[in-house]
Amino acid sequence: MxxxxxxxxxxxxxxxxxxxxxxxxxxxxxxxxxxxxxxxxxxxxxxxxxxxxxxxxxxxxxxxxxxxxxxxxxxxxxxxKNLAPQDGMARWRLLETLNFIATELHKGTSPLFKKPLPEVREAAVKNLVNRFGLLDGKLGDKPYLLGDFTIADAYAFVMLRWARAFEIDLSSLPRLQSYYQRVQQRPAVQxxxxxxxxxxx
Ligand SMILES: N[C@@H](CCC(=O)N[C@@H](CS)C(=O)NCC(=O)O)C(=O)O
Incomplete structure (x- = not known):
């Protein structure tokens, strides 16, 4: 492969x-x-x-x-390795989270890669700050989005990395900042x- x-x-x-x-x-x-x-x-x-x-x-x-x-x-x-729960409600929560990341965060960030006009950037960033707030709500006080580490965390990590690269201010979401560090420190991620x-x- x-x-x-x-x-x-x-x-x-x-x-x-x-x-x-x-x-x-x-x-x-x-x-x-x-x-x-x-x-x-x-x-x-x-x-x-x-x-x-x-x-x-x-x-x-x-x-x-x-x-x-x-x-x-x-x-x-x-x-x-249990990276993607297959049974019960955990499976549906995984699919829900993956789809949220793909459609709200991933495609929500895509316009920023295209050197947008300031007003386009402002609208995209405003939307993303809201969507990262929703991700923070999904995380809650758990170490990872679904409790244990799953593929959703690998995908969310990339979105948070982009948010930092585009200097999106997520300082109002400290749990998400700690989460980012937690995922980043995993040996496989390093x-x-x-x-x-x-x-x-
Ligand atoms: N729908 C695709 C989109 C993938 C995507 O947006 N890839 C970007 C990099 S993050 C890319 O290769 N963009 C170049 C292009 O679309 O021309 C997916 O979810 O995998």
Whole structure:
């Protein structure tokens, strides 16, 4: 299997899950220039017509896309690690949380990558501060979003990392700040950050 990624992009979430799960997956860093080329020399659009990372190429050549689907697939390959509850209400809470992260936080942050006009940025940031407040409510006083660490925490960590990079003021949400540090300190997360040449603190 091979994960196509870009450093610090949303592909960081499946990369973290690979390390948390202890899976043997090759990494291929896609270059985002005028062309999108993989490290192994292919046109990335031939792999994912959307041109977006992450993409996971399976051993049979099939390609899976969509971050929240990849992390569920990867977790399913290491069931003993319990990275994605499969039973009862915990399963529905996981899916609810993943969908919230994908549609509210991930796509809520996307406009900030496109050098928005000040008023567009202001509206996006206002919305995100509200949505991170809702994430804080979901976290409550638990160490991780669902209690124990799951794939939702890998995905949420990437969103909080972006919030810091875009200097979104979340100082009114101290629990979320501690949560970010807690996830960042996990050995698998530290390893992943190093592998993507990203700061580890
Ligand atoms: N729907 C996709 C979107 C992935 C996405 O937005 N990827 C970004 C990086 S975080 C990307 O590759 N953007 C480049 C582009 O869309 O041209 C998913 O959820 O995985």
């Amino acid at each position: 091979k994960l196509f990624y870009a450093s610090g992009a949303c592909s960081l979430a499946p990369h973290i899950v690979i390390r948390e799960a202890g899976l043997d997956v090759e990494l291929d860093k896609v270059s985002f220039g005028a062309e999108r080329r993989t490290a192994d020399g292919r046109n990335f659009y031939d792999i994912n017509p959307q041109g977006a990372v992450p993409a996971l190429e399976l051993d049979n050549g099939e390609v899976l896309t969509e971050a929240q689907v990849l992390i569920q697939y990867l977790a399913s390959l290491a069931p003993a 390893q992943t950050l190093q592998e993507e040449d990203l700061p580890t603190s």
